[in-house]
Amino acid sequence: MAKVALLIGVSEYGADISSLLAATKDVEAIQRVLQNPEMGGFAETDITVLKNPNRQEMEDAIYRLFANRQKEDVLLFYFSGHGIKDENCKLYLSNCTTRKENGKLVKHSAVAASVLNENMNESKSERQVVILDCCFSGAIARDLTPRDDSTVNLQEELGGKGRAILTSSTSTQYSFEQEGSELSIYTRYLVEGIEKGAADKDGDGWISVDELHEYASIKVKQEAPAMTPKIYPVEEGYKIYLAKAPKGDPKLIYRKLVQELTKEGGGEIHELDRITLQVKQENLQLALEEANSIEAEVLKPYQEYKRKLQKYEEAFCKATESDSTLSDQTRAKLKRLQELLVLRDEDINPIEARINEIQHSKIIDYRDEDTAKIEVPIIAEQPPTRYLVNPSRRPNSNFIQYIGACIIGVIGLFIGGTVVYFLKPKDPSQPIVQLINSCAKEQYSLGDRISFGDKILLRQDTNPDKEAGVKAFFNGDCNTAISKFQTYRAAQANLSDPETLIYLNNAKARQKGNWLKIAVSVPIGTNPNVAKEMLRGVAQAQNEVNSSGGINGKALEVAIANDDNDPNIASNIIATKFVNDPSILAVVGHNSTEVSNKAGEVYKGNGLVMIAPTSFDPNLTDLSRKYIFRTAPTNDFFAEKLSKFIKTTSKPNILICIDSASGYQNFKSYFRTNIEAAGGIVNPKDCNISDNTNFDPVISEAKNSNANGLLLAFPVDKIQKGLEVVKANRGQLPLFGYPSLYTQQTLADGKATVDGMVLAVPWHPQAFPDNPFSQNAQELWGGPVNWRTATTYDATKAIIAGLRKSNTREGLQQVLHSPSFSADGATGKIQFSPSGDRINNPVFLVKVQKKISTNKYDFVLLP
Template sequence: MAKVALLIGVSEYEPGLTPLPAATNDVEAMRQVLHNPEIGGFDEVKVLINPQQHEMAVAIETLFDGRQRDDLILLFFSGHGIKDENGKLYFATCNTCKTDRGVLVKATTVPANFVHEVMSNSRSKREVVILDCCFSGAFAEGLLARDDGFVDVRNQLGGEGRAVLTSSTSTQYSFEQQGADISTYTRYIVEGLKTGAADRDEDGWISVDELHEYAGKKVQEAAPAMKPEIYAIKEGYKIYLAKAPVDDPNLQYRREVEHWVKRGNGEISFIGRAALDGLQDRLQLTPEQTAAIETEVLAPIEVYKKKLHRYEQAYRNEIERNFPLSDQARADLNRLQQMSGLRDEDIALIEAPINTEQPPTSAPPPPDKNFLYYLRQYIFGVIGLVIGGTVVYFFLHRDPSPVTQPTENSCAKETYSLNDNVSLGEEILEKQDTNPDKEAGAQAFAKGDCQTAIEKFNLYRKANLTDPEALIYLNNAKARQKGDRLKIAVSVPIGTTINNAKEMLRGVAQAQDEVNNSGGINGKLLEVAIANDDNDTDEAQNIAKHFVQDRSILAVVGHNASEAAVPAAYVYKSGKLVMISPTSFDQRLSGLSNYIFRIVSTNNLVKSLSNYKINSAATSNVVICVDAESPDNKWFADEYAKAIEQTNGKINPTNCNFSDSSFDSNVILSQAIKSGANGLFLAPHISKINKALELARANQGRLPLFSSPTMYTQQTLAEGKADINGMILAAPWHPQAIPDNPFGQKAQALWGGRVNWRTATTYDGTLALIAGLKQASTREELQKVLHSSNFSVEGATGKIQFEQSGDRINNRIFLVKVQQKAGTNEYEFVLLPN
């Protein structure tokens, strides 16, 4: 087993790219810890400083070529990452340049897809990529044609047996690269390795996920707006990079300092000081040693405080010269904020008290709950605040009383700041679909100019009918302008499975649009807060906690997959907030709480599909292919197996696990056929559809295919084509399933095309809440109404009623088949007759 690293630092660039002098220092700092036999213990550490494009590409290919399965390969890059107009990522070299028109000459860069290809071709199953990329300011102002602020590292570099760590996936910030001796992110990567402090479980080894946790925490103490990310599956998280000392006095003292700093909100309390003094004596450390450790632990917090003070002085000086601020002054302050890595909430807490000191420049404005109101909301709405600490979360609470509008154009302002993952319209979360009109609409909404927001969102909708986020924001602006409104929330995985997120948001948007255009709920328009949970357990729980705290939110539609839906449901259960899950078929949601409801009956899905396999297709020896790390799909597959066995059917013994790192489609097919299999059942997680399609491709039509509703996606049709022709699946909706139901035609007119079952079930979940809110004004009343035997509403999937367990009563399930469109190379889902 070899440990090999390539460290690339690019500090010098052609005109148009900002120099990054810290990049070379980053490489040297990394070299020292990786080469040290007591820390990294790497066999080979190659350093590449300011390479030309060809030299850098060759070095990367050589790094991964000829490796063995157990080799540990590490690629570190410090320099500019550049995203083109199509969202593709490139790494800049010292000869990277642009044309006279300011367009990137891609031949002078190393594309991320090239790096991805050489990593994928390598035999090594332990690959680590660390990117300390400065995205902001990559080109001179005005030369980047389009930028949505997001870099999709996961899909461009991720893979099995691989971990990718990034300083940020945002193109918004540069974080003081210029003039720094070492970059912020690399500083704390090195610190975690060098001191051993990144060994969070204290087992003597530092794994990739531990290093990310340590460095991410420290980075956000110094620059809260900077968001380090890790992209890895289970195997990648536990790649061990370095050794850490065990029972080291300095490390023991450091960990205790970090504990008391955390407890003291960035300072060491009197109790903490007493504890540390006692520990110093017991460990026999000198005052000089302990002082050095404390200084290092407190360093990022002190950096953060200096940034706040620097911004405060700049703002105070500027406002003394000119109040209110000019547009140019505000633009300059925004740039200072971005370069300092400060968030909007940091700035609000600085500016508000200074603004109150200024004399009025004209007649006082009407009492419309303006900046002071929102400052008070910031302060009293704080859910968790550690000044200079780890992640700082703010949540703004809305006064439930009606808002009086001072003018026709204006509306009350309300802003969420939750890791930039929640928005009412002031921020674009779905960054793949946008244009200047949508951006202008969001900016106007953020400023409280609802009329402009309405106009801009309307213009954008004419150019892009398929974007549901814009329609929700349009309706939110109308509701906010009217003043008297009700609010719910929806949580979807925008950052990880964007197609699923869009499908769900279309259902919410359609229901909201219909009710608002017909006068609202008892005269009140419906407002919807959108959250992006990435189908991530921690993020979903965090979002759920804040939704529970915001008493103006009466219910939540979501979440998508079980890894988000189930953990969030426990939060809603304790917080007594209604949640309707439109897509998850995890049985753990059944009967969990009076506040948890489901639109899709999992038992009906399993029963319909298993009956068809047994009675119609005579597939009594089926291979079950499931993602063992996806609880809802695993449960679905387990229930299907029980149904088959209960009718004397047989489950083929071939092991087929989509989450297995050694998954080999050809091997699985060979084993299945040899063991007499006469069918394949596919139940992948949404992120593993590509593996299911790989298996279908290897199958070449030899065994009949069946699947869970997860495979009902456009990706399945577009990529599967002939390989999935004839596949049968169960679904809770199909456009032709209920002929007299108007939902399908309305959806096609609204979105300019057909929609998916997830749109229909999410529409129904939202429709159920709307019907419930017509009879209820509180969370407690709403859950009682939904549980009532008298409650029902006709939705896209039929009548919606709920059992006391929260499950849907008797929702119909339809069998769907993949079939080629006549005379074309395209495929579609067609409804099978009952």
């Protein structure tokens, strides 16, 4: 028995037929999996590949594929290119010389499907497989709608004993290349099904034709629902085996579980299922990186589908803004986009209905010359009742309506609602009274991980007013939510709570009915103080932009996420949720380097901008991670600043205590390079807060080897452990610190033991005396802020500036990468290098000093 394949890909065409960039890549991918001995098992010599052949070359190769074969031979014909129909709806396969005249196919320039059929019928092989990844409507003129009767009967044309015909779409549908992908959609999932073994549905170690098609078909429908791959098995055709699959492979077992859970979750993996997957991963002894990669592959078609829905929603919003009645021309443009995105009417109808409902539920502010607006306050804490009436017609036909509106307005005073009245004589059919006392409802089903205002994440900062505001927000009652949040913030003791200010702005955004969404992820569960420091930066930037008219008229809404500084939670739950929500345009965060790196992989792989405000690891950003940015300096800047200060010591010999488990080795390496260049050394004694439990001998041995300085570098959630080193030091060695030690915990717990410690930080209020940020923050929060608030503020300001230029994910990252981009922040002008790092990052030195006449300590800027 022989296994023989002919693979044809046609990318290049004449001027009257559009090119297909993916077609030749398709055949390369199919060839790769077919000739792999662990997959397709086709001998290399038994696979013929034709790229951009002419008609005669194609027909000769088809003849050779089917001629002189035996009954048991498996023959595979694969074609990727344009499928073209003639006026009788007969199918033709294109080649590089195929052409049209006056819009009609020149038949002798293409290969008729009948030629393929004749050669198949004359062959002795009873196991023949045909895979056609092409459309049957000819050109890629997406604005032309195929006629309902333009069908091709493939079974009639290509049917026969022991055959299977697989197509990427029906006879009246287009087949599509995927934007940003090297392969066409259908072929990509055929290859994935074989390469990953995922198409082996029954787990018998073999992939049959029907299993392969079913796998690819499901994936295509998830990503491009307007495509309907078809299979036409004849007699035993569906039982033809094309490839092998590994039996008992842990990766394949894990993939099938992910597929099952994702299907149950409607394209998402719920938090409870995350625990199931974690247990499965551990039982299978599967590396976390492999598990994440598998999940990303399984989720990809769902994410791509959501991306397309977002594209259509953006277009529909713009269309209704400029053409509210949707003229025939506007509707035709939307239809063209819909077809390009491979979306069905049932996919876009909910989007249009939702946008139309939002548009109709907005408070309309008539500005034409014959309409007057009267505002009458209701009661304290409630917005005014607004009457819109036509004064010129009030005494006449609308007088009774006007009186009726006033009566209902009085009722509104008692129920405390917001009543909006429209009396517009020009349009008698328009409703006279419209009651609006609600706003959009949207919550994430991730427990206490993510909130727009529907749940309290900072549980230590709450009271009945805040709880009532959150409850109202959850129920879609934005008036009450706004009132309660404002009452909560009116108390001086609650001013420092940034969560409530974000929720207040979110409620106002939803009440307005026109907003853009971003997210911020912070370690609320493990370090609420650091979380609040970061949230204050986001909240201050959000409050400023919304108070000044928003982003091109759209308010900014912020989702708050709690990642607990846990890399797995951040990547598998938070980041995955955000990339799957197409309305989230960017993410600020995460806090620690390890968490930012892990989550950054998810954002980078799915095209969502992340700006890290507190991560210093140089490995976070590089030229290949075009969606990852940062507003804080990298470790080499801090190492250089500290080493320059320390080199004034005679022959520096510095003991470095780090947390090796959190990846601080690169900082140690940078510091070593700088201090050695200054004539000093790093003490050879190992000091690792993850390993050591008693630091007294560590300090003693370092001193015995002439150590004359102690440098501390570890993450913020290890401060308590790190301060044990400080206590063991007992003032023997001068102290130097990493920016993470700039916390109130360091001052409160360290007290006199940290007196005199010098830290390198990216911001201090005294370093920017003319910048309004510090004073505004003082007034907004009722007290001073630190560098985390400043760099997070800058990250949010950069996103806001970028969204003014483009409010799409891809457009935002392009704006941020532009050499002309800049934004004014707390730390000066914000610009990004091609790697995504901040250009001209400032670094300052601060020193812990005791406040005069107190027992308290503070960080003071060094000159």
